[in-house]
Amino acid sequence: MKVAVVAANGKAGRLIVKEAVERGMDVTAVVRGENKTASKNSLIKDIFDINKEDLAGFDVVVDAAGAWTPETVHVVPDAVKHLAGLLRGTDKRLLVVGGAGSLFVNPDHTQTVADVTPFPAEAMPVLNAHKEALAELRKYNDVKWTYVSPAGDFQADGERTGKYILGGEELKLNSKGESVISYADYALSMVDEIASGKHIKERISVVSE
Structure with a gap:
């Protein structure tokens, strides 16, 4: 299976x-500068310079783009739009590193984590960017997309336990009543989805055991 990981030099991208x-x-x-990943293969290109020919030989494209400042968060939904636009009408799959803020907290799916959690004001642009990215994906009926939301406490330096619990649209807690997962276990879940392709046109979520 041939996989392209876009924004691969980021913390999530490198682990994936x-x-x-x-x-x-x-x-x-797929990186903008020097390849700092475990892969010997690289494509040096900005996300928004990627074209259809660049992706022609891949079975799966992973969008691992992240941004954390008000000036850059537009990259999150814009990357989704760009990559989905390139892949529409093909059999190639698009997997997106998502956010937790848009997970629902009630069975009616009327309230999200962002609606009921007192996040600091500076965090809201990032939460809204990931929410917008998911909303954009849902518009593409001709793209084989999967959006993977991490748990609420997404730990960059957390250990790889090799285990996780798979969820869906609703926030799922582990046996300790926590919403937490390490980047390493999240990467494991992402690669499991790459291998299985079980959740086409779905948002899934993952939490540590």
Whole structure:
């Protein structure tokens, strides 16, 4: 299986590349500068310069783009729009590193984590950017997309336990009543989805056991 990981030099991207390479997948890191990932294959390009020909040889494209400042958060939904636009009408799959703020907290799906949690004002642009990205994906009926939301406490330096609980549209807590997952276990879940392709046109979520 040939996989392109876009924004592969980021914390999530690097771990996804590492997990996929260790699983024997043919991975290309798409980066803007020097390739800092475990993959020997790289494409040096800005996200918004990627074209259809660049993605022609891949089975799966992973969008690992992240941004955390008011000036850059537009990259999150804009990257989704750009990549989905390139892949529409093809059999290639698009997997997106998502956010937790848009997970629902009630069975009626009328309230989200962002609606009921007192996040600091500076966090809202990031939450809204990921929410917008998911809303954009839902518009594409001709793209085989999957949006993967992490748990609320997404720990960049957390350990890889090799285990996680798969959820859906609603916030799921683990056996300790926590919403937490490490980047490493999230990467594991992402590569599992790359391998299985079980959740086409769905948002899924993951939490540690």
